[in-house]
Amino acid sequence: MQPNRVFAIARRLISQIRRDHRSVGLIILVPMVVMGLLGYILRLENQGLAIGIAAEDQGILLPTGARISAADRLMELLGGRDELQVNAVTAEEGERLLRQGELDAMVVLPEGFTQAVAQGDKPRLELVLEGSNPGQKQAVMFALTGALAQGLSAGPTAAERPSVEFETRYIYGGEEYDFLDSFAPVYIAFFAFFFVFLLTGVSFLRERSQGTMERLLATPVGRGEIVLGYMLGFGLFALVQSAVVLLFTIYVLRIHHTGSLALVFLVEALLTVGAVNLGIFLSTYARTELQVVQFIPIVIVPQVLLSGVILPVDSLPRVLRVVASLMPLTYANRAMTDVMIRGLGLADVAAELAVLLGFALAALLLSALSIRRQFV
Amino acid sequence: MEFSIETVRLTKAFGAIRAVAELDLRVQPGEIYGLLGPNGSGKTTLMRLLVGLAKADSGEARVLGRRMPDRGLLADVGYMTQAEALYADLTAHENVLFFAALSGVKTASWIGEALELVGLQARANDLVGSLSGGLRRRVSLACALVHRPRLLILDEPTVGVDPQLRVAFWEHFRRLADGGVTLVISSHVMDEAGRCDRLGFMREGRLIAEGSPEQLRQRSGTMDLEQAFLKFAEADHAA
Ligand SMILES: Nc1ncnc2c1ncn2[C@@H]1O[C@H](COP(=O)(O)OP(=O)(O)O)[C@@H](O)[C@H]1O
Ligand SMILES: [Mg+2]
Numbered sequence: 001m002q003p004n005r006v007f008a009i010a011r012r013l014i015s016q017i018r019r020d021h022r023s024v025g026l027i028i029l030v031p032m033v034v035m036g037l038l039g040y041i042l043r044l045e046n047q048g049l050a051i052g053i054a055a056e057d058q059g060i061l062l063p064t065g066a067r068i069s070a071a072d073r074l075m076e077l078l079g080g081r082d083e084l085q086v087n088a089v090t091a092e093e094g095e096r097l098l099r100q101g102e103l104d105a106m107v108v109l110p111e112g113f114t115q116a117v118a119q120g121d122k123p124r125l126e127l128v129l130e131g132s133n134p135g136q137k138q139a140v141m142f143a144l145t146g147a148l149a150q151g152l153s154a155g156p157t158a159a160e161r162p163s164v165e166f167e168t169r170y171i172y173g174g175e176e177y178d179f180l181d182s183f184a185p186v187y188i189a190f191f192a193f194f195f196v197f198l199l200t201g202v203s204f205l206r207e208r209s210q211g212t213m214e215r216l217l218a219t220p221v222g223r224g225e226i227v228l229g230y231m232l233g234f235g236l237f238a239l240v241q242s243a244v245v246l247l248f249t250i251y252v253l254r255i256h257h258t259g260s261l262a263l264v265f266l267v268e269a270l271l272t273v274g275a276v277n278l279g280i281f282l283s284t285y286a287r288t289e290l291q292v293v294q295f296i297p298i299v300i301v302p303q304v305l306l307s308g309v310i311l312p313v314d315s316l317p318r319v320l321r322v323v324a325s326l327m328p329l330t331y332a333n334r335a336m337t338d339v340m341i342r343g344l345g346l347a348d349v350a351a352e353l354a355v356l357l358g359f360a361l362a363a364l365l366l367s368a369l370s371i372r373r374q375f376v
Numbered sequence: 377m378e379f380s381i382e383t384v385r386l387t388k389a390f391g392a393i394r395a396v397a398e399l400d401l402r403v404q405p406g407e408i409y410g411l412l413g414p415n416g417s418g419k420t421t422l423m424r425l426l427v428g429l430a431k432a433d434s435g436e437a438r439v440l441g442r443r444m445p446d447r448g449l450l451a452d453v454g455y456m457t458q459a460e461a462l463y464a465d466l467t468a469h470e471n472v473l474f475f476a477a478l479s480g481v482k483t484a485s486w487i488g489e490a491l492e493l494v495g496l497q498a499r500a501n502d503l504v505g506s507l508s509g510g511l512r513r514r515v516s517l518a519c520a521l522v523h524r525p526r527l528l529i530l531d532e533p534t535v536g537v538d539p540q541l542r543v544a545f546w547e548h549f550r551r552l553a554d555g556g557v558t559l560v561i562s563s564h565v566m567d568e569a570g571r572c573d574r575l576g577f578m579r580e581g582r583l584i585a586e587g588s589p590e591q592l593r594q595r596s597g598t599m600d601l602e603q604a605f606l607k608f609a610e611a612d613h614a615a
Contacts, residue, residue: 211459215461219475220478220480
């Protein structure tokens with residue numbers, strides 16, 4: 001063992017890394033960015049949960065002449081919580097807003113609710129949930145039980161506090177939907193995007209480093225044909241991969257789904273075209289396979305954090321929602337959830353599909369141009 | 377008489393280095409033309425210009441009557457790169473098949489014949505990554521000629537190929553030329569250059585002498601091509 005040789009090797013490696021400014025930048029910056037984002041997001045989980053309160057109850061008139069109503073008290077208490085956004089609605093209005101995704105939950109206070117509380121009865125309270133995200137149920141229930149315990153504690157002792165019975169109803173999905181159900185569609189899209197992006201990036205890089213790209217361009221094959229060939233090859237691969245993942249999640253994990261599988265594959269296909277071309281495009285900025293891998297924190301991780309893979313996009317603050325709206329995975333996730341959980345059809349996800357098509361075409365243009373760039 | 381290759385003041389620079397400098401080259405159909413010159417003299421760059429992989433800064437290159445770059449023409453051109461450009465994770469047969477398909481080969485038997493020509497039938501199903509350097513050169517050559525092009529541009533095809541096979545390669549090159557195929561072959565090994573019909577000595581991107589091996593030996597008053605090249609290079613340097 002010769003220390004000088006060891007040092008020589010170490011020195012050489014350090015000078016190699018130092019020359020690679022991007023790696024240094026990535027090693028230092030990306031962990032900060034990712035940790036920052038993750039911390040920010042986890043702390044603001046469930047912010048912006050929109051709750052509608054529909055009061056069919058008129059409240060009661062006190063002997064003093066004042067009117068008190070449980071609905072008003074609930075609005076007040078829930079409204080005081082930062083993470084909630086409370087609106088007074090009518091039951092029909094609330095139902096419509098839930099379907100449109102404007103509301104996450106609605107609490108319906110039936111006729112005579114305040115009376116029942118005052119009499120120490122056990123009043124019923126209807127909770128209507130949007131249902132595609134099970135996390136919302138927990139959050140709404142948590143806020144609601146807290147507010148009820150605090151607000152309806154009319155009596156001096158715990159025993160005198162009325163208990164409320166919940167009757168829960170779902171617009172989409174239902175009690176049997178769990179976290180996995182809501183995340184499966186999103187993960188299927190994510191996996192396709194991730195692997196296709198990585199595979200294309202690495203293969204295209206190899207194509208250049210092993211000289212076969214040069215050799216390809218010395219045949220009658222056109223750049224467009226190369227790009228299409230890649231799209232087809234990896235596109236098929238992605239569809240097979242998605243099919244396997246889909247079958248696995250449906251039949252082995254037994255997730256619930258209602259929508260059309262053809263539409264699911266259409267979403268995947270559009271997403272894959274984007275991923276292949278993004279892989280080709282970005283691989284021209286990499287000289288080694290390691291540098292292709294370095295694109296993961298830039299291209300993949302933000303999409304995982306912001307596109308709805310971890311948390312619903314709606315629960316993000318405004319700035320991050322804007323960032324999310326620039327990411328193809330956001331639209332794929334929305335379309336996948338609409339199709340698989342809400343059972344919506346082509347017309348309902350047409351907007352998302354159009355945006356995905358736009359992303360795919362833009363990436364296609366970039367990748368075709370980047371192959372031209374290699375021509376010196 | 378139309379030339380297979382005709383360049384006029386062809387120039388390509390990389391920064392301050394003129395890799396090919398105002399070069400005039402004419403190659404006749406059915407001719408084996410040897411490009412000789414030390415490393416860095418511009419042979420590879422010239423060949424890349426001829427197949428349209430590089431764009432000339434000035435001048436022009438006409439190949440089989442058409443001005444390069446011209447992608448449509450490439451079905452009639454076979455190019456073997458200096459470093460072998462193969463897919464290591466495919467077999468020899470799969471590599472040849474792939475390039476055959478890109479060049480529009482419709483006859484399935486041509487693939488087997490190309491492999492046979494380079495003596496690779498026995499290893500056809502071996503992964504290229506597991507083959508030795510010499511064997512990979514052969515796969516590379518098979519890929520360049522599988523579509524039976526009218527013009528073959530071979531960049532140092534015999535590097536790393538053992539002497540016995542080298543003889544077989546040259547016999548095959550001669551057979552192709554007799555059949556009307558034009559070949560441009562680069563080399564920095566002088567001893568095999570004697571087999572070419574005509575030779576061009578390259579130095580610093582220019583042709584410093586041209587002629588049949590016999591003519592070049594006579595003009596330089598030397599016995600072998602190596603000596604001849606050095607003579608011409610000295611004269612060029614002095615000029
Ligand atoms: N892509 C390139 N970028 C920069 N310089 C290059 C490039 N290709 C070739 N050169 C330079 O051009 C000159 C001729 O190189 P080349 O054509 O490869 O010569 P040869 O094949 O005879 O060895 C050399 O000085 C080489 O460094
Ligand atoms: Mg060379």
